[in-house]
Amino acid sequence: MEKKKIIIIEDDAFLLELSSRKLKELDYEMFEASDGESGLAMIQKEKPDLVLLDLGLPKMDGMEVLKEIRRDPKLKKTKVLIFSNYSDRQKVKEGLDLDISDYLIKAHFTLDEVVEKVEKLLAS
Amino acid sequence: MGMTYAQKEREIQAIRWIIRGRWIILFGAGSLGVIQKVIGASSVNLSPLAIGLILAVSILLNLFYWFSLRRGVEISDVGLRLLSLMQILVDQVMYSFVVYFSGGIESLSFVFYILPILSATVLYRTLGIMIFALVNVLLYIGLIYGELIGTLAHQPRYLFDPGIFRNPDVTISNALLVIATIVLASIFTTFISRMLRAREAEITRERDKVMSMLKRFPDGVIMLDEEFRISFFNERAKEMFQMQHWDSIVGRKMTAQIIPKTFSEIVPSLRQKTKSKEVEMIEIAMGTGPDRTIFQVSTTPLTDASKRTIGMMKVIHDVTREREIDRMKSEFISIAAHQLRTPLSAVKWVLKMIIDGDMGKVTPEQKKYLSKGYESNERMINLVNDLLSVSRIEEGRFLYEFEMVDLDELIKAEASEENHAFTKKNLTFEYHRPAKGTPKVYADASKLRLVIQNLIDNAVRYTPEGGKITIDVERQKEFLSVSVSDTGVGIPKSQQRKLFTKFFRASNVLKMSPDGTGLGLFIVRNVVRKHGGQIDVRSEEGKGATFTFTIPLKKGMTQVKEDEDFKKFMESF
Numbered sequence: 001m002e003k004k005k006i007i008i009i010e011d012d013a014f015l016l017e018l019s020s021r022k023l024k025e026l027d028y029e030m031f032e033a034s035d036g037e038s039g040l041a042m043i044q045k046e047k048p049d050l051v052l053l054d055l056g057l058p059k060m061d062g063m064e065v066l067k068e069i070r071r072d073p074k075l076k077k078t079k080v081l082i083f084s085n086y087s088d089r090q091k092v093k094e095g096l097d098l099d100i101s102d103y104l105i106k107a108h109f110t111l112d113e114v115v116e117k118v119e120k121l122l123a124s
Numbered sequence: 125m126g127m128t129y130a131q132k133e134r135e136i137q138a139i140r141w142i143i144r145g146r147w148i149i150l151f152g153a154g155s156l157g158v159i160q161k162v163i164g165a166s167s168v169n170l171s172p173l174a175i176g177l178i179l180a181v182s183i184l185l186n187l188f189y190w191f192s193l194r195r196g197v198e199i200s201d202v203g204l205r206l207l208s209l210m211q212i213l214v215d216q217v218m219y220s221f222v223v224y225f226s227g228g229i230e231s232l233s234f235v236f237y238i239l240p241i242l243s244a245t246v247l248y249r250t251l252g253i254m255i256f257a258l259v260n261v262l263l264y265i266g267l268i269y270g271e272l273i274g275t276l277a278h279q280p281r282y283l284f285d286p287g288i289f290r291n292p293d294v295t296i297s298n299a300l301l302v303i304a305t306i307v308l309a310s311i312f313t314t315f316i317s318r319m320l321r322a323r324e325a326e327i328t329r330e331r332d333k334v335m336s337m338l339k340r341f342p343d344g345v346i347m348l349d350e351e352f353r354i355s356f357f358n359e360r361a362k363e364m365f366q367m368q369h370w371d372s373i374v375g376r377k378m379t380a381q382i383i384p385k386t387f388s389e390i391v392p393s394l395r396q397k398t399k400s401k402e403v404e405m406i407e408i409a410m411g412t413g414p415d416r417t418i419f420q421v422s423t424t425p426l427t428d429a430s431k432r433t434i435g436m437m438k439v440i441h442d443v444t445r446e447r448e449i450d451r452m453k454s455e456f457i458s459i460a461a462h463q464l465r466t467p468l469s470a471v472k473w474v475l476k477m478i479i480d481g482d483m484g485k486v487t488p489e490q491k492k493y494l495s496k497g498y499e500s501n502e503r504m505i506n507l508v509n510d511l512l513s514v515s516r517i518e519e520g521r522f523l524y525e526f527e528m529v530d531l532d533e534l535i536k537a538e539a540s541e542e543n544h545a546f547t548k549k550n551l552t553f554e555y556h557r558p559a560k561g562t563p564k565v566y567a568d569a570s571k572l573r574l575v576i577q578n579l580i581d582n583a584v585r586y587t588p589e590g591g592k593i594t595i596d597v598e599r600q601k602e603f604l605s606v607s608v609s610d611t612g613v614g615i616p617k618s619q620q621r622k623l624f625t626k627f628f629r630a631s632n633v634l635k636m637s638p639d640g641t642g643l644g645l646f647i648v649r650n651v652v653r654k655h656g657g658q659i660d661v662r663s664e665e666g667k668g669a670t671f672t673f674t675i676p677l678k679k680g681m682t683q684v685k686e687d688e689d690f691k692k693f694m695e696s697f
Binding site: 012014015018019022056085086087088105106107108110111112 | 462465468469472473509512
């Protein structure tokens with residue numbers, strides 16, 4: 001079976017490196033982007049199984065990226081996991097309305113817990 | 125010199141009282157005439173026609189006076205002055221007719237002359253009263269003299285001749301007595317008038333003192349009567365509504381025509397009566413961009429000595445700047461907190477990876493210290509969460525979702541989460557529930573969890589090893605009361621009052637646990653209050669503390685509605 005593709009869009013280089021490193025240990029094909037624009041381009045090109053999406057991103061806000069994914073018929077079904085440090089209820093609700101798989105607050109999860117979520121999502 | 129609003133109001137009131145009094149006199153005099161006709165018919169000669177006519181004219185006049193005052197203070201100054209004058213002068217003339225028709229020099233009706241003098245007491249000052257007395261004396265002398273020389277036909281009082289009319293000695297003696305009565309009565313009333321005025325002046329002085337304070341008050345102050353007629357409008361209020369050019373606002377009705385268009389949105393709040401006898405407050409935001417202003421309008425019902433509502437006072441406070449600063453402050457905290465979370469996440473992840481051996485083997489010693497570092501970092505994350513909660517509470521964005529919540533479940537879940545902490549400090553935990561089970565409450569589960577978690581956390585933190593923590597749930601009439609007690613260090617009496625304020629930390633715990641934020645109880649109190657409950661603390665230093673909060677059992681006791689209003693207001697930024 002082909003390796004599942006995961007794209008992480010995260011502007012903090014260290015967080016990106018850590019999460020990517022953790023997921024690479026498992027059998028996934030990892031792609032990394034550090035701003036919204038290049039992230040979206042990468043999603044369009046690679047058509048990943050899962051996107052780990054930060055919200056506060058340069059060039060294009062994470063919520064905008066999510067809207068673009070949902071607007072594109074070819075990408076519409078992509079699973080998106082919001083992975084942000086914004087915790088306002090409005091943001092969570094906005095995300096849920098855009099059919100996200102989950103909303104994780106980075107500071108509240110260890111990477112192991114994140115990986116667990118990712119595996120569960122990709123298994124289903 | 126024009127009359128002030130207050131003067132006019134006072135005079136109208138006085139005239140209204142005189143009119144009322146006159147109805148009684150007219151009724152009494154009418155009845156008296158009838159009675160005299162019946163019982164004294166044999167010796168007293170009164171023309172029923174003349175007396176009837178005088179009575180009829182007096183009734184019509186009194187109706188006319190009443191009618192003239194129907195529009196209250198809107199009557200012109202001249203009209204009002206004339207009306208006051210008539211109250212006395214016309215009565216004096218009418219009573220002169222009564223005296224004339226009841227026997228002139230023989231009449232006993234001169235006692236009625238005292239009545240207009242009494243009216244003058246409330247409407248005029250010393251000089252006025254004396255002039256009216258003089259007019260009265262002249263009227264009487266004219267009447268007697270006219271009768272004497274035959275210009276006026278004598279109307280005998282008695283059916284027999286008592287020998288008074290045209291008897292010079294008796295005439296002079298009687299006339300002098302009447303004149304003396306009028307003059308003495310008027311002198312006496314001038315004293316009463318002075319006393320009344322002195323008392324009034326005292327009240328006015330008090331009021332003026334208050335008024336001059338209100339006039340220069342830094343907030344806008346408007347007073348209205350029950351019909352929303354303006355009785356006071358201070359300088360600051362004029363300034364706030366850009367109405368400096370207005371001179372005569374007092375006496376007009378508070379309508380949209382009075383307040384300039386830019387501020388039209390505030391008019392409903394200025395025309396709102398309070399639902400209770402308490403002060404009620406509302407915030408109104410107007411305009412956009414740099415012209416945006418937010419006024420806080422508080423309404424205080426005004427009552428008289430007998431507790432009857434006579435109007436209201438509106439105090440308008442400009443809170444534009446305060447709200448803007450609040451907003452900036454909350455925004456700053458919010459951004460800072462989110463920014464803090466990113467490096468905190470990195471530290472959390474890295475430490476966790478190293479502890480778990482992802483980065484290579486670590487010795488137990490290293491692991492122990494790394495774990496401590498990890499825990500410190502967790503505390504920092506919690507602090508950031510608290511900061512965000514506070515900024516949301518203050519911004520009004522701490523949104524609530526109410527539903528029927530099983531508090532018992534919630535407490536059990538929280539207690540089991542703390543289980544390891546209890547064991548670690550060797551604390552006994554007891555949980556007492558109502559015998560008939562814990563009824564569900566109308567609450568926001570996640571917020572309520574925050575309350576219980578905070579209270580248990582505090583109890584654990586400030587209770588020495590081997591202590592005891594107890595949770596008691598009790599059912600009350602309309603509330604469920606939850607107490608969290610501990611056998612910890614307690615809170616000094618002097619500091620209990622400040623316990624629930626933001627960033628407050630009691631002096632004794634400051635040394636014990638320097639990393640507390642002082643935000644927990646602030647959030648707890650806000651949540652409990654938002655649910656329509658109360659929170660109290662009972663504590664003795666060194667012996668422990670008991671925090672008791674209540675949550676309503678039914679819907680409709682929460683403050684959701686107010687919250688929504690506030691939310692809407694916040695969203696209008």
